[in-house]
Amino acid sequence: MxxxxxxxxxxxxxxxxxxxxxxxxxxxxxxxxxxxxxxxxxxxxxxxxxxxxxxxxxxxxxxxxCPPREKAAEIFTKLKEKGHNLHIITARRFITRKNPMGVHCRRVLKNWFEKHGFTFDGMHLCSWKDIQLEKYQGCLKSNVKIMIEDNVDTAKYLAQRGIKVLLFDTLYNRELVAENVVRVTSWQEIYNKIAEQEKM
Missing domain, CATH: 1.10.40 (Ribonucleotide Reductase Protein R1; domain 1)
Known part of the structure; x- marks a missing residue:
């Protein structure tokens, strides 16, 4: 599936x-x-x-x-090969600005994806001002069922609205335990969790 x-x-x-x-x-x-x-x-x-x-x-x-996490690009490729649609839904300083700084930041991100071999089906860039709402809107627009996230507030916001969150474990999100949020510690574990969802 x-x-x-x-x-x-x-x-x-x-x-x-x-x-x-x-x-x-x-x-x-x-x-x-x-x-x-x-x-x-x-x-x-x-x-x-x-x-x-x-x-x-x-x-x-x-x-x-900054290099990608271990096996991130490899797992991306595997997920694509299995027929999954991958959508980048992310916020970063300056990236939504309609000025030279915004253009530069978007180009830097595009170059980083190309350098490390990431291919995906869509990208939704969010501002810092309304990060939770904009990420939720990005999920709705792309009909996302699973979101891979690290931010505590965003993870809770999405999970409360019915989107399953795979929360990448970091020192700054250790306190979060919530319904519809599953903690993961590697990209291999992400692949395994998605494989479990395929069978449901």
Missing amino acids: SMNIGIDVDGVLTDMQTYCCMKGEELLGRPPVDRAAKKVENMFKITKFEKLRYGGTLFFNYCKK
Whole structure:
């Protein structure tokens, strides 16, 4: 049985937290004070000056150079071969802006997908302002039955509205235990969970 599957990028296709911990430490010259924080400013308790000076460098370094999680591209290909429809439904700073910065951010993401061999059936880009609602709208538009997500609030929002969520395990989402949310720790486990759904 083929399914429409929604997939987030940051924290799901990538290990954003580990990468930003490592690169932030290199850039700032000090270890993180809170490895469980999702935002870099909280991870390192950076000052406004540091955010202005280093924020853009770290952000674009991550967007361009962070590798995919282990087996992510391989599992993508396997899911496509089994006939599933894969839809990127993701939010990222600046990416929905209709200005040169937005154009650049969309190009960076497109290049990253091409570099690492990800092919998919559709993409729905969301703003930070209404992230939960926009991701839900993206799921409805693409008739998504399963969403692979890492954000606690988004996972709860989607699960409460009938969309099954595979929550990629991270330090910043460990507290979430909710109906219709299944925690996964690898892309191989994601593949296995989807295979279970195929039989239902």
